Amino acid sequence: IMESSISPDLLQQIAFIKEIDKLKYIERRTKLFNSNRRENDAEHSWHLAVMALILSNHADQPIDILKVLKMLLIHDLVEIDAGDTFIFDAAKNHTNTAEESLAADRIFGMLPDEQAEELKAIWEEFEARQTYEAKFARSMDRLEPLLQNASNQGGTWQEYNVQHQKVLEIQNVHACCSTTIDHYVQSVIEQSVQSGILKK
Amino acid sequence: IMESSISPDLLQQIAFIKEIDKLKYIERRTKLFNSNRRENDAEHSWHLAVMALILSNHADQPIDILKVLKMLLIHDLVEIDAGDTFIFDAAKNHTNTAEESLAADRIFGMLPDEQAEELKAIWEEFEARQTYEAKFARSMDRLEPLLQNASNQGGTWQEYNVQHQKVLEIQNVHACCSTTIDHYVQSVIEQSVQSGILKK
Numbered sequence: 127i128m129e130s131s132i133s134p135d136l137l138q139q140i141a142f143i144k145e146i147d148k149l150k151y152i153e154r155r156t157k158l159f160n161s162n163r164r165e166n167d168a169e170h171s172w173h174l175a176v177m178a179l180i181l182s183n184h185a186d187q188p189i190d191i192l193k194v195l196k197m198l199l200i201h202d203l204v205e206i207d208a209g210d211t212f213i214f215d216a217a218k219n220h221t222n223t224a225e226e227s228l229a230a231d232r233i234f235g236m237l238p239d240e241q242a243e244e245l246k247a248i249w250e251e252f253e254a255r256q257t258y259e260a261k262f263a264r265s266m267d268r269l270e271p272l273l274q275n276a277s278n279q280g281g282t283w284q285e286y287n288v289q290h291q292k293v294l295e296i297q298n299v300h301a302c303c304s305t306t307i308d309h310y311v312q313s314v315i316e317q318s319v320q321s322g323i324l325k326k
Numbered sequence: 327i328m329e330s331s332i333s334p335d336l337l338q339q340i341a342f343i344k345e346i347d348k349l350k351y352i353e354r355r356t357k358l359f360n361s362n363r364r365e366n367d368a369e370h371s372w373h374l375a376v377m378a379l380i381l382s383n384h385a386d387q388p389i390d391i392l393k394v395l396k397m398l399l400i401h402d403l404v405e406i407d408a409g410d411t412f413i414f415d416a417a418k419n420h421t422n423t424a425e426e427s428l429a430a431d432r433i434f435g436m437l438p439d440e441q442a443e444e445l446k447a448i449w450e451e452f453e454a455r456q457t458y459e460a461k462f463a464r465s466m467d468r469l470e471p472l473l474q475n476a477s478n479q480g481g482t483w484q485e486y487n488v489q490h491q492k493v494l495e496i497q498n499v500h501a502c503c504s505t506t507i508d509h510y511v512q513s514v515i516e517q518s519v520q521s522g523i524l525k526k
């Protein structure tokens with residue numbers, strides 16, 4: 127088989143597939159459930175995708191679940207270049223930085239043009255948080271660490287001395303999307319205060 | 327907030343979300359790209375889902391990509407109970423064992439009935455390999471370790487003394503789905519023999 131007979135598009139896609147393996151080395155601050163082991167971005171992305179699949183029946187509006195899955199599967203790829211942005215890090219808790227935009231150009235740019243544009247647009251839609259799908263995806267992205275922290279005696283709340291009010295702010299992303307999930311999140315926060323793993 | 331006011335369906339789903347965290351501890355034999363670190367099933371499931379998304383434009387037939395993503399995201403959950411089934415292990419290289427069926431009952435059974443049935447049906451469809459979506463998902467599941475082994479001087483082919491003929495058999499799952507991908511896989515196998523990382 128002549129290498130020249132291989133689809134050039136496929137060769138670009140294979141290079142991309144190899145490149146994104148690096149997501150497995152990007153560590154988050156949050157730890158696995160009932161665990162002391164930090165989660166990596168690939169595991170995190172997988173978990174959010176399954177959560178979205180499972181929880182989409184609680185969405186308050188009709189939802190394009192395929193779009194949500196695409197968002198969640200690729201949302202952290204920019205961190206291969208830009209590193210994990212930790213939400214309780216005051217210096218770098220914003221999203222869609224110039225660094226992340228460059229990362230998106232480089233990483234999605236490895237794909238054939240049309241696909242590169244499609245995935246970059248999906249990532250930008252996620253970051254802009256304007257569409258219902260982007261908001262629902264964001265809700266999943268905040269729900270997982272909440273559950274992890276609650277399972278780990280406060281996890282990063284304790285580790286970084288995060289107070290109740292700050293957690294309320296960060297978790298103010300569910301009401302947009304699902305009253306059921308929002309209601310549950312409020313109860314987890316309340317219980318965390320009551321059990322003393324989250325300071326008021 | 328009274329705990330009794332939380333949706334019982336949601337509480338079941340949250341228990342499932344916590345349970346499947348265990349997938350992150352199930353180690354595969356195959357290693358990450360250019361690496362000595364074994365991949366876990368959560369990372370693997372994420373990678374296959376992105377691969378399917380990216381490579382679905384090479385599908386020879388119309389494809390329900392949402393179905394494929396669902397399959398790939400959940401295909402290994404049974405391994406939480408049944409353990410990883412290694413393809414080069416002669417004693418346990420079959421799929422859909424009684425053990426895996428019990429695992430599917432238990433794990434998907436944590437979800438609300440309707441969802442449990444839907445996900446178990448998707449898993450069974452994947453395992454039966456009759457539909458085009460199941461075949462395409464299987465193709466992704468075989469492509470990733472091929473690429474990993476080729477990047478790791480033969481990886482598990484070397485480690486378990488696997489010969490060219492056996493790899494051809496195992497990789498005989500792409501022609502069904504994509505002539506482009508199949509052609510590429512043949513070329514990777516040929517090159518692996520030529521470079522001496524796969525014995526003929």
Ligand SMILES: [Ca+2]
Nearest residue numbers: 202205210211
């Ligand atoms: Ca992130």
